[in-house]
Amino acid sequence: MKVGIIGAGAIGLLFASYIAPTNNVTIYTRKLDQRERLNNEGLLLIRNGHKFNIKVSAEILQNQSIEQLDLLIIAVKQYHLPDLIVQFPSINQAKSILFIQNGMGHIHYLDKLDNDSIHVGVVEHGSMLLSSHAVEHTGIGRTKISPFKGCSSIVSDIITTVESENFPFIFEEDWSQMLTEKLVINSVINPLTSVYRVTNGELLRNNFFFETMKVLFNEVISVLPCKNRELWDRVVEVCDKTSINRSSMLKDLEEGRLTEIDAILGYVLEIGKRKEIDLPITNFLYHSIKGLEKRRG
Ligand SMILES: NC(=O)C1=CN([C@@H]2O[C@H](COP(=O)(O)OP(=O)(O)OC[C@H]3O[C@@H](n4cnc5c(N)ncnc54)[C@H](OP(=O)(O)O)[C@@H]3O)[C@@H](O)[C@H]2O)C=CC1
Ligand SMILES: CC(C)(CO)C(=O)C(=O)O
Numbered sequence: 001m002k003v004g005i006i007g008a009g010a011i012g013l014l015f016a017s018y019i020a021p022t023n024n025v026t027i028y029t030r031k032l033d034q035r036e037r038l039n040n041e042g043l044l045l046i047r048n049g050h051k052f053n054i055k056v057s058a059e060i061l062q063n064q065s066i067e068q069l070d071l072l073i074i075a076v077k078q079y080h081l082p083d084l085i086v087q088f089p090s091i092n093q094a095k096s097i098l099f100i101q102n103g104m105g106h107i108h109y110l111d112k113l114d115n116d117s118i119h120v121g122v123v124e125h126g127s128m129l130l131s132s133h134a135v136e137h138t139g140i141g142r143t144k145i146s147p148f149k150g151c152s153s154i155v156s157d158i159i160t161t162v163e164s165e166n167f168p169f170i171f172e173e174d175w176s177q178m179l180t181e182k183l184v185i186n187s188v189i190n191p192l193t194s195v196y197r198v199t200n201g202e203l204l205r206n207n208f209f210f211e212t213m214k215v216l217f218n219e220v221i222s223v224l225p226c227k228n229r230e231l232w233d234r235v236v237e238v239c240d241k242t243s244i245n246r247s248s249m250l251k252d253l254e255e256g257r258l259t260e261i262d263a264i265l266g267y268v269l270e271i272g273k274r275k276e277i278d279l280p281i282t283n284f285l286y287h288s289i290k291g292l293e294k295r296r297g
Contacts, residue, residue: 001023001024001070001071001154001157001158001161002023002024002026002068002069002070002071003019003023003024003025003026003069003070003071003072003073003158004025004026004027004028004065004066004069004071004072004073004094005019005025005026005027005028005072005073005075006028006061006072006073006074006075006076006084006091007028007074007075007076007077007080008027008028008029008034008038008058008075008132009075009076009077009129010127010128010129010135010248010251011075011100011123011125011127012027012073012075012076013027013043013127013129013133013134013135014045014125014127014135014137015073015075015100016043016054016056017043017045017052017054017135017137018045018162018164018166018167019158019162020043020054020055020056021054022161022162023158023161023162025056025057026056026057026058026059026065026069027043027056027057027058027059028058028059028060028061028065028066029058029059029060029061030060030061031132032060033132034058034132034133035058035059035060037131037132037133038056038057038058038132038133039056039057039058041133042054042055042056042133043055043056043133043134043135044130044131044133044134044135045134045135045136045137046130046134046135046136046137047136047137047140047166061088063088063089063090064090066088066090066091066093066094067090067093067094069094069095070094070095070096070154070158071094071095071096071097071098071154071155071158072091072094072096072097072098073097073098073100074091074097074098074099074100074101075100076101077101077252077257077258077260078101078102078103078105078106078260078262078263079105079258079260079262079263081101081105081106081109082109085109085112085113091113091115092113092114092115093114093115094115095115095116095117095152095154096115096116096117096118096119096150096152096154096155097113097115097117097118097119098118098119098120098121098145098155099118099119099120099121100120100121100122100123100143101260101263102122102123102182102183102186102190102248102260102263102264103183103186103260103262103263103264103267104179104183104263104264104267105260105262105263105267106120106263107120107179110148110149115149115150116150116152117147117149117150117151117152117154117155118147118148118149118150119145119146119147119148119155120145120146120148120175120178120179121143121144121145121146122143122144122178122179122181122182123141123143124141124142124143124144124182124185124238124241124242125137125139125140125141125142125143125167125242126138126139126141126200126241126242126244126245127139127245128245128246128251137166138242138244138245139200139241139242139243139244139245140166140167140241141238141241141242142168142169142170143167143168143169143170144169144170144171144172144178144182145159145169145170145171145172146171146172146173146174146175146178147175148175156171176225177225177226177227177228180224180225180226181226181228181231181234183224183264183267183268184217184220184221184224184226184231184235185234185235185238186247186249186260186264187216187220187264187265187268187282188213188216188217188220188235189203189213189235189238189239189247190247190248190249190250190259190260190261190264191216191249191261191264191265191285191286191288191289192209192212192213192216192285193246193247193249193250194247194249194250194253194259194289194292195285195288195289195292196209197250199243199244199245199246200238200239200242200243200244200245200246200247201239201240201242201243201244201245203239204236204239204240204243213235213239214232215281216281216282216285217231217232217235219279219280219281219282220268220279220282222277222279223268223271223272223275223277223279224268224271248260249261249264249289253289253292253293253296256296258293259289259293261286261289261290261293265282265285265286265289266286268282269282269283269286
């Protein structure tokens with residue numbers, strides 16, 4: 001199958017390294033030197049100290065190159081999406097498209113796309129970009145996938161060729177519930193690790209940080225429509241499985257990039273406002289992250 005991945009960051013390269021051995025994968029970059037290194041040196045995956053060199057092909061993203069794809073995986077950040085969708089209308093021509101962003105900001109774009117099949121996914125793996133062509137799989141989690149529109153079998157066919165003990169998938173029926181649960185997980189782990197500047201696992205090991213996790217969790221679920229009674233256990237489990245990871249939000253701040261705080265706690269605050277429920281801790285953390293983003297310019 002022909003699979004394209006837009007976004008050669010921590011998650012895009014992680015997905016490429018697991019999908020490329022059994023499919024024809026093209027990674028779309030926006031930097032020439034990254035394209036050259038991927039084409040010339042291949043993609044390096046490191047897992048548990050073992051190195052795997054994977055052959056991939058990379059191209060600079062251009063409208064015409066997207067048309068022939070069976071599956072297009074969008075692995076850019078939430079805040080890249082508005083430009084991407086406007087500048088590259090041919091993403092509408094991929095047979096199937098899969099969005100794997102954290103948060104909820106991407107949902108309102110999906111109705112505007114023409115693709116026959118649109119899926120959303122949540123990624124619970126820990127992944128760290130080591131260089132423009134190397135990625136470390138720092139925590140083995142799961143990828144959950146749910147259909148948003150259409151029910152093409154292409155996505156499940158490709159996943160059948162890809163899934164393994166180190167890269168498992170789960171299909172979910174209810175995309176909204178699936179994204180809401182991941183939203184809760186990211187609402188707790190990402191802002192706290194970013195403000196305390198710690199790995200995910202340290203939130204569990206430091207009993208004072210652990211208390212703040214609980215307080216934030218309770219506040220966030222007070223406004224979100226979560227049916228899962230075991231969600232707190234899931235937050236702890238993801239934190240534990242990705243314990244050596246620095247969350248994507250912390251990495252963004254450390255590298256002077258924007259964070260996805262608007263699509264995560266910004267969204268939670270929006271729901272709180274609609275329901276007229278005050279969320280003081282969420283509000284405090286939202287503004288703390290915005291302030292940290294601003295300090296780094
Ligand atoms: N990192 C993690 O552990 C996890 C991340 N996620 C989610 O996955 C998504 C991706 O995150 P992550 O991989 O960490 O992000 P990164 O910032 O590492 O990567 C995003 C990539 O998108 C590229 N990009 C942006 N716009 C374009 C464009 N127009 N054309 C081509 N490439 C483009 C960027 O290119 P450039 O380098 O040139 O700027 C960058 O390489 C996010 O929504 C995140 O929430 C989910 C679970 C875990
Ligand atoms: C799964 C987790 C919490 C891994 O760090 C993540 O989604 C992120 O960092 O954005």
